[in-house]
Amino acid sequence: MRAESGIEPVHDFSRYLDDRPQDGVFRVHRALYTDPELFELELRYVWERTWVFLGLATQVRDPHDYLTGWIGRQPVLVMRDAGGRIGAFLNSCRHRGARLCASESGNRKYLVCPYHGWAYDSWGRNVALKDHQHGCYAPAFDAEDHDLVPLPRFESYKGLLFGCLDAEVEPLESHLGEARFFVDLVMDQGANGMEFVPGRMKYMYRGNWKLQAENNLDNYHLTSTHPSFMEVVKRRREGESANEQVRSPDFAQRLSRESGMFTFRNGIAAIWVRNPAPQDRPLHRGIEAVRRRVGELRAEWMLNLRNLHVYPSVQLADSTSLIIRTIRPLAVDRTEIGIHCLAPVGEDAESREMRIRQHEDFFGASGLANPDDSVTYEDCQIGSPPGVLDWHQGYDRGMTATLAGANDLAREFGISPVTSLRGPFKIQNETVFHAGHREWLRLMSEGASRERRR
Amino acid sequence: MRDDAEAVQAASALLAEEAAAVDERRWDDWLALYLPDCEYWTPCWKDDDELCADPRSELSHVYYRGRAGLEDRVWRIRSGKSPASRPMPRTLHTIANVRVRALGDGRLEVASNWTNHVFSLRTRDTEVFFGRYEHTLAPGDGGLRIARKKIVLLNDLIPTYIDVYQL
Numbered sequence: 001m002r003a004e005s006g007i008e009p010v011h012d013f014s015r016y017l018d019d020r021p022q023d024g025v026f027r028v029h030r031a032l033y034t035d036p037e038l039f040e041l042e043l044r045y046v047w048e049r050t051w052v053f054l055g056l057a058t059q060v061r062d063p064h065d066y067l068t069g070w071i072g073r074q075p076v077l078v079m080r081d082a083g084g085r086i087g088a089f090l091n092s093c094r095h096r097g098a099r100l101c102a103s104e105s106g107n108r109k110y111l112v113c114p115y116h117g118w119a120y121d122s123w124g125r126n127v128a129l130k131d132h133q134h135g136c137y138a139p140a141f142d143a144e145d146h147d148l149v150p151l152p153r154f155e156s157y158k159g160l161l162f163g164c165l166d167a168e169v170e171p172l173e174s175h176l177g178e179a180r181f182f183v184d185l186v187m188d189q190g191a192n193g194m195e196f197v198p199g200r201m202k203y204m205y206r207g208n209w210k211l212q213a214e215n216n217l218d219n220y221h222l223t224s225t226h227p228s229f230m231e232v233v234k235r236r237r238e239g240e241s242a243n244e245q246v247r248s249p250d251f252a253q254r255l256s257r258e259s260g261m262f263t264f265r266n267g268i269a270a271i272w273v274r275n276p277a278p279q280d281r282p283l284h285r286g287i288e289a290v291r292r293r294v295g296e297l298r299a300e301w302m303l304n305l306r307n308l309h310v311y312p313s314v315q316l317a318d319s320t321s322l323i324i325r326t327i328r329p330l331a332v333d334r335t336e337i338g339i340h341c342l343a344p345v346g347e348d349a350e351s352r353e354m355r356i357r358q359h360e361d362f363f364g365a366s367g368l369a370n371p372d373d374s375v376t377y378e379d380c381q382i383g384s385p386p387g388v389l390d391w392h393q394g395y396d397r398g399m400t401a402t403l404a405g406a407n408d409l410a411r412e413f414g415i416s417p418v419t420s421l422r423g424p425f426k427i428q429n430e431t432v433f434h435a436g437h438r439e440w441l442r443l444m445s446e447g448a449s450r451e452r453r454r
Numbered sequence: 455m456r457d458d459a460e461a462v463q464a465a466s467a468l469l470a471e472e473a474a475a476v477d478e479r480r481w482d483d484w485l486a487l488y489l490p491d492c493e494y495w496t497p498c499w500k501d502d503d504e505l506c507a508d509p510r511s512e513l514s515h516v517y518y519r520g521r522a523g524l525e526d527r528v529w530r531i532r533s534g535k536s537p538a539s540r541p542m543p544r545t546l547h548t549i550a551n552v553r554v555r556a557l558g559d560g561r562l563e564v565a566s567n568w569t570n571h572v573f574s575l576r577t578r579d580t581e582v583f584f585g586r587y588e589h590t591l592a593p594g595d596g597g598l599r600i601a602r603k604k605i606v607l608l609n610d611l612i613p614t615y616i617d618v619y620q621l
C-alpha cells in the first residue's frame with residue numbers, strides 16, 4: 001500500500017459519498033464495496049482506529065479464562081487474571097511475533113509460546129524467558145519490557161468488552177453516547193447480566209463487510225428476501241405444517257405496524273418496529289419482574305423489535321430472537337460473521353429452550369432466513385463490479401420523513417439522536433444507512449490526514 | 455438380523471438410499487425414510503474441542519424432534535422463494551466406514567463417516583463438507599427407517615450457509 005511505503009495517500013474520500021441533504025441526495029459509490037485498495041485503507045483508518053467488540057465479560061467468567069478475537073488485522077487476546085481483572089493484549093509473542101493462542105477460548109494460567117517457549121501469565125506478564133541465563137543478552141535487552149502488549153484501549157459497557165488500537169479514541173461510554181438507551185434495552189434484560197448460549201455459529205460470505213452492516217438495518221428486504229421463512233411460519237400457524245416445536249414471529253403482522261429509526265454519533269444507528277406479538281418472546285414470560293426493575297417504558301421497548309449497529313463491528317439485533325452479530329472483514333469481498341444467541345443469566349429452562357428454537361429457526365448459517373441474506377450479499381458483490389456504474393440507488397427511502405435531531409419518541413426516551421424517523425412500516429427507510437457511511441468518511445479522512453501529519 | 459454382515463448391509467443400503475434421495479432431490483423419498491417422531495440433530499461446536507451435548511440448553515445448527523421440521527425445510531426448498539436454494543447446488547454424498555451395533559428389538563445403531571462435495575451454481579465454487587453420522591434405525595412401514603440421526607459437522611466455519619442437503 002502506498003501509505004505504508006511512505007508515500008502519501010492520494011485519496012479524497014469525499015468523492016465516494018454524494019451527501020447533499022439540502023438537495024435530498026445521498027449516494028454511495030460502488031467502490032466502497034469492491035476496491036481492494038480502499039479496503040486496505042479501511043482496515044487502518046476504520047477498523048484499527050475505532051472501538052471494536054471483542055466479547056462479553058461473562059465469556060471470561062473465571063480466573064484464567066481467555067478468549068481470542070481480532071481488531072482489523074491484529075489478533076487479540078482477552079484474559080481474566082488470578083485476581084479477577086480482565087485485560088486485553090495483542091495475541092502476539094514479544095520474541096518473534098508468533099500468535100500465542102490459537103483457540104477461540106479456554107482457561108490457562110500460563111500461555112507458553114509454541115515457538116521458543118516464552119511464557120506469560122494471565123495478566124500478560126512474561127514469567128519465563130527460556131534459557132535466559134545462558135543467552136549472553138546485552139543489558140539493553142534486559143532493560144526492555146517483555147510482557148504482552150496491552151491494547152492501547154480496552155473498556156467495557158454493561159458487560160460488552162471493546163478494544164481499540166488507537167489510544168486517542170474517545171471513551172467507550174461517550175462513544176456509545178445516546179445510543180446507550182438501545183444498548184441498555186438489550187443488556188438490562190437479565191437481572192444478573194447477559195450471557196451467550198453455548199454453541200458456535202460462524203460463517204463466511206463472499207462479499208464486502210458493509211453488506212452485512214447495512215442489512216441489519218434494512219426492513220425493505222424482508223418481504224422479498226424472506227418470503228419462504230414468512231410462509232413457513234404462516235403454514236405452522238395455520239396447521240399446514242405439523243411443526244409445533246417452535247413459534248417464530250409472524251413477519252406479516254409487522255407490515256402494518258409503526259416503525260422508525262434513529263441515527264447517532266459515530267455511525268451508530270438503530271431501527272425499531274412495534275411488536276404485534278410480544279407474548280411470543282421468551283422475555284415476555286418474566287416481564288413483570290423486568291418491569292419492576294427497569295420501569296414501564298423500557299420493559300415495553302425490550303419487547304418491541306429493535307436492531308442496533310455499533311459501527312463497524314457489532315450488531316445487537318432483537319427482532320426475531322436476541323442476537324449479537326459480529327462482523328470481521330477478511331478481504332474486500334470476504335467477511336466472517338459470528339452469530340451469538342444472547343440470553344439473561346439464570347433464565348429458566350423453558351424460556352431458554354424457547355429462545356434457542358427461535359434462534360435456530362431464523363439465524364445462523366443453517367437457519368430458515370439467514371442463508372437468504374448471505375447469498376444476496378454475494379449477489380450484490382458479483383453484480384457490482386467496478387467500472388461502468390458508479391453509484392448505488394439504495395439510500396433514498398424515507399428521505400422526506402427523516403428529521404434532523406429528536407422526534408417526539410426520542411424525547412419520550414430522553415435521548416438526542418442525530419436524525420429520527422417514525423412512520424408506517426412500509427416506509428422501510430434507508431436513511432438509517434447514512435450514519436455508517438458518514439462515519440466511514442469521517443474515519444477515513446481523519447485517518448489519512450493523521451497519517452500525513454506523522 | 456441374522457448376523458452382523460447382514461446388519462451392516464441393511465444399514466449401508468439405507469444410508470446410501472438416503473444420500474441418493476438427497477443428491478437426486480427426491481424429497482418425498484427422503485422424508486419417507488424418517489419415522490414421524492424421529493430426531494434430527496446437527497449440534498454446534500461448543501468450542502474448538504467439544505460438541506454441544508444438550509439441544510435444550512445449547513445451540514444446534516439444526517434440531518428437530520419430529521419429521522415436521524424436515525418437512526418445513528423441504529417445503530421451503532421446493533417453494534422457489536428462498537434465494538439460498540435458487541438455484542439449488544449440486545451435491546454428492548459419499549458415506550464410508552459403516553459400523554453397526556444391534557440394539558435388540560430390530561433396532562440398529564449405525565456410525566459412519568461422510569463427505570459431501572457441493573457445487574454452487576450461483577458462485578460456481580465447489581465446497582466440501584465432512585463429518586460423522588450416527589443413525590438409529592428402527593423397523594417401520596416397508597423396512598428399516600430412521601428414528602434418529604445425529605450429524606457431526608467437522609468443518610464448522612461455514613462457507614455462506616448450510617441446509618439439509620449440505621449435511
Ligand code: FES
Nearest residue numbers: 093095096113116
Ligand atoms: S516467537 Fe514466541 S518465543 Fe519465539
Ligand SMILES: [Fe+2]
Nearest residue numbers: 221225226373
Ligand atoms: Fe434478512
